[in-house]
Amino acid sequence: xxxxxxxxxxxxxxxxxxxxxxxxxxxxxxxxxxxxxxxxxxxxxxxxxxxxxxxxxxxxxxxxxxxxxxxxxxxxxxxxxxxxxxxxxxxxxxxxxxxxxxxxxxxxxxxxxxxxxxxxxxxxxxxxxxxxxxxxxxxxxxxxxxxxxxxxxxxxxxxxxxxxxxxxxxxxxxxxxxxxxxxxxxxxxxxx
Amino acid sequence: xxxxxxxxxxxxxxxxxxxxxxxxxxxxxxxxxxxxxxxxxxxxxxxxxxxxxxxxxxxxxxxxxxxxxxxxxxxxxxxxxxxxxxxxxxxxxxxxxxxxxxxxxxxxxxxxxxxxxxxxxxxxxxxxxxxxxxxxxxxxxxxxxxxxxxxxxxxxxxxxxxxxxxxxxxxxxxxxxxxxxxxxxxxxxxxxxxxxxxxxxxxxxxxxxxxxxxxxxxxxxxxxxxxxxxxxxxxxxx
Ligand SMILES: [Fe+3]
Numbered sequence: 001x002x003x004x005x006x007x008x009x010x011x012x013x014x015x016x017x018x019x020x021x022x023x024x025x026x027x028x029x030x031x032x033x034x035x036x037x038x039x040x041x042x043x044x045x046x047x048x049x050x051x052x053x054x055x056x057x058x059x060x061x062x063x064x065x066x067x068x069x070x071x072x073x074x075x076x077x078x079x080x081x082x083x084x085x086x087x088x089x090x091x092x093x094x095x096x097x098x099x100x101x102x103x104x105x106x107x108x109x110x111x112x113x114x115x116x117x118x119x120x121x122x123x124x125x126x127x128x129x130x131x132x133x134x135x136x137x138x139x140x141x142x143x144x145x146x147x148x149x150x151x152x153x154x155x156x157x158x159x160x161x162x163x164x165x166x167x168x169x170x171x172x173x174x175x176x177x178x179x180x181x182x183x184x185x186x187x188x189x190x191x192x
Numbered sequence: 193x194x195x196x197x198x199x200x201x202x203x204x205x206x207x208x209x210x211x212x213x214x215x216x217x218x219x220x221x222x223x224x225x226x227x228x229x230x231x232x233x234x235x236x237x238x239x240x241x242x243x244x245x246x247x248x249x250x251x252x253x254x255x256x257x258x259x260x261x262x263x264x265x266x267x268x269x270x271x272x273x274x275x276x277x278x279x280x281x282x283x284x285x286x287x288x289x290x291x292x293x294x295x296x297x298x299x300x301x302x303x304x305x306x307x308x309x310x311x312x313x314x315x316x317x318x319x320x321x322x323x324x325x326x327x328x329x330x331x332x333x334x335x336x337x338x339x340x341x342x343x344x345x346x347x348x349x350x351x352x353x354x355x356x357x358x359x360x361x362x363x364x365x366x367x368x369x370x371x372x373x374x375x376x377x378x379x380x381x382x383x384x385x386x387x388x389x390x391x392x393x394x395x396x397x398x399x400x401x402x403x404x405x406x407x408x409x410x411x412x413x414x415x416x417x418x419x420x421x422x423x424x425x426x427x428x429x430x
Binding site for chain 2: 011014028032062135152181
């Protein structure tokens with residue numbers, strides 16, 4: 001008894017004013033709603049405190065300054081919020097916007113643990129003017145080369161393409177992840 | 193549960209839609225890479241009433257300073273379901289829009305239509321147990337945008353739905369029945385399927401209107417469905 005599935009609602013671009021609805025405070029806008037997604041892990045949640053930051057470049061090499069980016073990650077034991085009994089105070093979800101001038105986006109979070117056979121990673125979702133359907137990608141950690149070497153997602157890619165998903169460690173607790181939407185350095189984007 | 197149904201890309205706008213100029217430098221050139229099913233997370237953030245304020249769903253009131261905003265008052269309502277018609281309850285729905293004159297309360301919007309001191313233009317709510325949701329707002333105005341010398345967006349409301357897993361995460365825009373600008377908009381027309389476009393059009397529902405207060409428009413949302421499990425596909429006794 002197979003019923004034809006209903007067609008999924010079509011995506012449309014979030015447009016240049018996405019901040020009004022989703023990231024007003026981050027973007028320095030006055031709107032009635034306080035922003036959601038600022039707290040990824042409360043202060044008492046165990047794990048290494050890290051900063052994940054970067055910029056998003058278009059096909060012409062220009063930083064995108066009107067994007068919104070969402071984060072979804074496991075806790076330090078590899079458990080996702082909402083799925084397992086994970087650490088109280090750990091939401092595992094965050095929202096950031098690219099700075100209107102510099103294009104820098106940033107998350108203050110904890111370093112995730114391994115998830116099953118997967119290396120520690122942070123899932124990112126990017127929307128902006130000119131992006132018709134949100135782009136899924138992943139940030140892996142430069143200092144986890146052993147785990148990265150056996151990660152099924154990285155292994156499904158050529159080494160050159162997989163390299164676009166590896167963060168650069170710029171200080172002990174800061175990881176840089178630049179995203180290239182188009183061109184020779186293009187980041188890998190996924191169909192989930 | 194073994195993940196989500198594969199996305200039907202015939203229902204979605206392609207990344208590159210040259211008539212929508214901003215896609216030309218922002219569309220990835222390489223095809224999307226299929227993520228191994230076992231690596232797709234099936235959980236999603238959980239939101240509750242504690243995340244919301246009582247007036248978050250009421251854009252007619254949530255930024256009101258000295259009275260109601262100017263414009264056509266509407267009830268925007270509908271149901272969030274998956275591809276099998278099952279309700280998606282408790283999911284976060286966020287909307288943002290221009291005011292009745294087509295102006296956004298955003299520092300990068302310089303359109304000459306004035307801001308409305310009583311209108312912020314954003315709202316949010318959680319779907320109920322049946323997937324239902326409702327906002328009170330006003331019908332936004334069309335506005336010009338720098339895609340060509342004379343481009344106008346049809347009246348639209350931006351809608352974000354969290355869904356119950358990363359593959360369901362969706363941002364879209366809803367349009368209004370009878371708007372002649374819908375057929376002229378390259379953002380809308382990037383969607384290759386006419387019926388898929390038609391489903392982004394909110395329908396007037398006079399029955400749901402509140403007499404002497406506001407008109408009502410219905411907009412239903414369908415998110416990715418779950419893949420049927422092997423068990424469900426096997427006939428009894430096999
Ligand atoms: Fe808009």
